[in-house]
Amino acid sequence: MGLEMRKTCSIGLCQVLAALLLWWSAVLILCGGVNGQGSWETVVKNAGISTMHAAVTHFGNVVLLDRTNIGDSQLPLPPGVCRNNQQDRANKYDCTAHSALYSPGSNKIRPLFVQTDTWCSSGQFDGSGKLVQTGGDAEGVRKIRTYWPCADDGDCNWEETTTNLQVGRWYASNQQLPDGTQIVVGGRNAFTVEYVPANGRGQFDLQLLKDTNDAQNDNLYPFVHLLPDNNLFIFANRDSILYNWQDNYVVRKYPTIPGEPRNYPSAGSSVMLPLTATGGFKACEILVCGGAAPGSFSNPGRLAPASDTCGRMDPFAKDANWTMETMPQRRTMGDMILTPLGDVIIINGATKGSQGWGYASDPALTPVLYYPGAKSGERFQTLTGTDIPRMYHSTANLLPDGRILVAGSNTHQFYTFTGQFPTELRIEAFSPPYLGGTRPGLVVPGEMGYGEEFSGSVNYNGNLVWVDLSMASAPFVTHSYAMGQRLLRLGVAAPVGAGDGKWTIYSITPPSATIAPQGYYMMFAVVNNAPSWANWVKIG
Numbered sequence: 001m002g003l004e005m006r007k008t009c010s011i012g013l014c015q016v017l018a019a020l021l022l023w024w025s026a027v028l029i030l031c032g033g034v035n036g037q038g039s040w041e042t043v044v045k046n047a048g049i050s051t052m053h054a055a056v057t058h059f060g061n062v063v064l065l066d067r068t069n070i071g072d073s074q075l076p077l078p079p080g081v082c083r084n085n086q087q088d089r090a091n092k093y094d095c096t097a098h099s100a101l102y103s104p105g106s107n108k109i110r111p112l113f114v115q116t117d118t119w120c121s122s123g124q125f126d127g128s129g130k131l132v133q134t135g136g137d138a139e140g141v142r143k144i145r146t147y148w149p150c151a152d153d154g155d156c157n158w159e160e161t162t163t164n165l166q167v168g169r170w171y172a173s174n175q176q177l178p179d180g181t182q183i184v185v186g187g188r189n190a191f192t193v194e195y196v197p198a199n200g201r202g203q204f205d206l207q208l209l210k211d212t213n214d215a216q217n218d219n220l221y222p223f224v225h226l227l228p229d230n231n232l233f234i235f236a237n238r239d240s241i242l243y244n245w246q247d248n249y250v251v252r253k254y255p256t257i258p259g260e261p262r263n264y265p266s267a268g269s270s271v272m273l274p275l276t277a278t279g280g281f282k283a284c285e286i287l288v289c290g291g292a293a294p295g296s297f298s299n300p301g302r303l304a305p306a307s308d309t310c311g312r313m314d315p316f317a318k319d320a321n322w323t324m325e326t327m328p329q330r331r332t333m334g335d336m337i338l339t340p341l342g343d344v345i346i347i348n349g350a351t352k353g354s355q356g357w358g359y360a361s362d363p364a365l366t367p368v369l370y371y372p373g374a375k376s377g378e379r380f381q382t383l384t385g386t387d388i389p390r391m392y393h394s395t396a397n398l399l400p401d402g403r404i405l406v407a408g409s410n411t412h413q414f415y416t417f418t419g420q421f422p423t424e425l426r427i428e429a430f431s432p433p434y435l436g437g438t439r440p441g442l443v444v445p446g447e448m449g450y451g452e453e454f455s456g457s458v459n460y461n462g463n464l465v466w467v468d469l470s471m472a473s474a475p476f477v478t479h480s481y482a483m484g485q486r487l488l489r490l491g492v493a494a495p496v497g498a499g500d501g502k503w504t505i506y507s508i509t510p511p512s513a514t515i516a517p518q519g520y521y522m523m524f525a526v527v528n529n530a531p532s533w534a535n536w537v538k539i540g
Contacts (some may be wrong), residue, residue: 018280037433038367038385043107043405044427048075049100050415051408053478054395057149058129058520058536062102062397062405063112067119069138071414072096072423075111083115087139090414102407102427103152104399105445112147114158116140119288122221124174124182124484127518127540131476132196133158133167133386134174134184141168144196164201166194171220171264174476174483176228178513183245185209185234189508193248204248212237216297218261221479223270226486228282230514233315235270235288237261242315254315257288257322260307265355266292268307269336269480271344273372274470277508281515287312287370289346290331290480292354300359303352306332310370328382332365333480335396337404338487340470340524340531344370345383345404348480355392355479357413363389363421366530367404367430386428389421395477400534401523404430434538437530438462444523447538451511457527458495458503458532467492467505468526471516471537488516501511 053065066073071087081093097111098118111318115138123133131147142164150156169187176182181195191210192203212219214521219236227233232243233249233341238261242251262268268291275281288311293304308330311322334351336388347367353360366385386406390396393409409424410416416423441459448454458467469490475482488510495503505525518540524531 006215017501036436037382039384039431040386040433041429042426043429044102044109046074046425047100047102047109047407047427048111048425049073050096050393050410050423050425051125051395052393053118053476054405055123055125055131055399055476056397056399056409056474057131058474059151060104060536061149061152062104063131063147064100064102064407065114065118066098067137068098068114068117068140073098073415075100075109077111077113081113083113085115085139085263088117089138095292099158104401104405106152108152109447112157114145115160116143118145118478120171122169122172122174122184122416122478122483123520124176125476126182127180128177129520129538130484132182135169135172135187137170141170141347144260148256163197165196166198167192173222173224173481175224175226175232176484176517176519177226177245178517180518183224183232185224186219186236188217188220190388206234207250208234208236208239208241212239214261216265216295218263218266220264221481222263223288224483225270225272225286226286226514226517227457228275228515229314229316233272233286235295236263253314255321257311259323260291260293262288262291264479265297267333267349267355267480269334269346271338271482274338274342274485274487274489275371275515276489280508281488283314284316285312285314285372286532287344289327289336290334290349292332296354297356297359299351300356303361306330306351306353325376325379328368328380329364329366332360333391333394334364335394335477335480335482337396337398337482338472338485339398339432339434340402340472340490340526341529342372342470342487344372345432346370347396347404347406347430348394350391352439357392358411360391360411363391365389365420369433383433385514386430388424388426388428390424391421393479397475397477398472398522399429400536402432402435402524402531404432406430434531435527437528439530440525440527440532442523442525442532442538444535446536448509450509450513450540452509454507454509456505456507458505458527459501460503461501462528464495464497464527465502467495467503469505469507470524470526470531471510471521472524472534473519473521509539
């Protein structure tokens with residue numbers, strides 16, 4: 001049977017089977033049938049820096065980034081290397097690092113050199129795999145920095161470009177676009193969008209940012225998702241719009257989400273739920289969870305209870321509106337991470353207060369699994385907790401091995417190692433419940449175009465009747481938001497095997513850069529609710 005016949009006869013059937021198995025995986029997970037509730041491991045006892053921003057490169061190592069105007073870190077730069085910056089507010093001649101490269105295989109840390117202040121900045125990988133990093137504070141507020149990734153034994157480092165942002169951006173958000181550029185949205189007192197590279201484009205006013213700019217600026221780090229129709233869903237404070245980035249106008253406005261403010265400094269989080277090959281990747285839903293009580297940032301002494309709700313909406317529905325759900329635990333400053341199985345892990349944060357130096361208490365130590373395909377009212381599962389608070393300035397990233405890397409937490413202006421919530425330099429890895437089963441192996445091509453038929457091999461010693469392929473982007477994570485995060489579930493034909501544990505699978509890559517912007521993705525095979533280690537695949 002040829003590939004074309006396999007597609008017409010098998011992929012549609014397997015999509016139906018996939019839906020049934022998604023339901024069954026929800027039953028298994030909610031009943032605790034897959035690796036219990038997960039487990040934690042401290043992988044680095046002292047990284048030397050506290051991680052405010054983090055991103056996983058296509059070499060599998062992780063860029064960690066703090067701010068520069070914080071004084072000495074505990075990670076020295078190489079001998080003879082020091083940062084001479086007379087504009088720095090804390091240390092004008094600094095021989096310590098404020099960025100680092102973490103290697104999950106060896107758990108080693110390599111110091112990186114960054115010149116200007118990256119405090120509360122933004123970023124995203126571009127189509128070549130280069131990390132583009134924008135803005136910050138003070139002398140870094142208009143800077144554009146780049147980082148070309150390399151292997152663990154390489155010497156790659158940060159570079160500052162000669163081109164600046166058109167306006168200073170502190171607390172902005174980035175999203176990679178189908179044309180290869182990035183849109184940079186908002187920032188403190190920046191009520192516009194711009195593009196990097198600009199390619200002749202200027203700034204464009206965004207009324208949403210002005211309308212949502214309340215007394216405590218709850219419109220910072222807006223949530224930005226590239227939808228399958230090539231428009232952007234942009235959410236700030238409690239309001240959201242559909243935005244045409246090509247012609248820079250608002251297509252429609254959505255109803256206000258009930259409850260509390262959701263963006264910085266109130267610190268909810270958001271994901272676009274996985275796009276699936278069923279129906280051609282055209283359907284999507286937005287999920288927003290957590291936040292802080294109104295006025296929490298302006299009145300930090302109240303330590304008001306955080307939000308306990310999530311809102312879910314189909315932005316393409318004619319009468320689009322929010323369906324509200326209640327989380328098992330209140331949470332502000334939670335990170336939302338899409339897993340290879342298509343679930344959402346909500347991790348980190350606090351149950352009282354808001355973002356800010358010392359503005360929160362009662363850390364949320366237990367992650368929560370949200371299963372989108374389960375019945376309403378049965379979508380949440382509380383997982384195993386940690387004993388390390390991860391509050392203001394924490395991060396969470398999906399690793400190629402399926403674990404969640406958790407780092408950071410600094411609720412102080414400078415590094416402070418005394419008091420209730422000291423500056424956190426340890427790095428942990430959380431192994432979710434899906435890592436408890438027998439894991440398959442996967443080999444697929446390392447570079448593919450759009451709409452391309454491909455085959456791959458899966459190694460699995462067991463009864464294999466169904467395989468799912470997931471493609472996960474590598475987002476830039478900071479301040480409870482994973483910029484550019486998306487997960488695609490590909491249609492897969494029925495596996496063909498010879499009885500030796502080796503199976504051949506057939507699939508098709510996403511159809512366009514609107515569905516999967518150019519760049520590197522982690523591709524996982526999922527068999528019996530257990531993912532493989534990821535293959536890095538360059539798409540586009």
